[in-house]
Amino acid sequence: xxxxxxILVLIFVIIILTVGHVNWHNLxxxxxxxxxxxxxxxxxxxxxxxxxxxxxxxVCQENDTLKAKIDxxxxxxxxxxxxxxxxxxxxxxxxCEKYPHICGGGNTAIGTPPxxxxxxxxxxxxxxxxxxxxxxxxxxxxxxxxxxxxHSNKIDVAVETHEEAVRWQNKKHKxxxxxxxxx
Numbered sequence: 001x002x003x004x005x006x007i008l009v010l011i012f013v014i015i016i017l018t019v020g021h022v023n024w025h026n027l028x029x030x031x032x033x034x035x036x037x038x039x040x041x042x043x044x045x046x047x048x049x050x051x052x053x054x055x056x057x058x059v060c061q062e063n064d065t066l067k068a069k070i071d072x073x074x075x076x077x078x079x080x081x082x083x084x085x086x087x088x089x090x091x092x093x094x095x096c097e098k099y100p101h102i103c104g105g106g107n108t109a110i111g112t113p114p115x116x117x118x119x120x121x122x123x124x125x126x127x128x129x130x131x132x133x134x135x136x137x138x139x140x141x142x143x144x145x146x147x148x149x150x151h152s153n154k155i156d157v158a159v160e161t162h163e164e165a166v167r168w169q170n171k172k173h174k175x176x177x178x179x180x181x182x183x
Contacts, residue, residue, distance in 0.1 A: 083176040093159045093168035108146035119158035121146035137174040
């Protein structure tokens with residue numbers, strides 16, 4: 001009987017070891033499969049990385065080409081345009097919203113609606129007649145299309161919203177008139 005018990009225990013141990021081995025083998029096969037999937041994904045990612053690097057290289061080349069063209073345009077622009085420095089002006093803002101309020105809401109002095117980021121108002125129409133194109137340092141290019149009830153060392157630029165006009169920081173900026181160069 002004791003011998004039968006030992007044999008049964010041995011058979012049980014063999015069964016447990018066999019089942020454990022089968023489970024371990026299945027786990028091993030799953031891990032091999034995962035490794036193959038990771039190798040495939042790594043290959044795909046490597047290919048994608050190479051393509052991205054090529055794209056970045058092309059974009060950098062195009063960027064250099066665009067910079068060269070911008071420099072070329074700037075050089076040609078300075079040949080056909082001249083900039084007359086007028087002085088420093090306090091730049092304020094008014095909005096283009098259509099309802100009546102402190103900013104306006106109507107047409108400009110020349111009879112057209114103000115255009116945000118383009119229209120500006122002045123009081124000194126001798127220096128800045130209607131249609132004058134000006135460049136305002138740190139603000140950009142504007143066209144004189146309006147006049148306002150403020151003192152002469154200010155320029156009022158049109159912005160989209162009343163909230164934007166209220167947030168505007170009234171600072172002094174250098175101003176140039178842009179003219180076609182006379183030969």
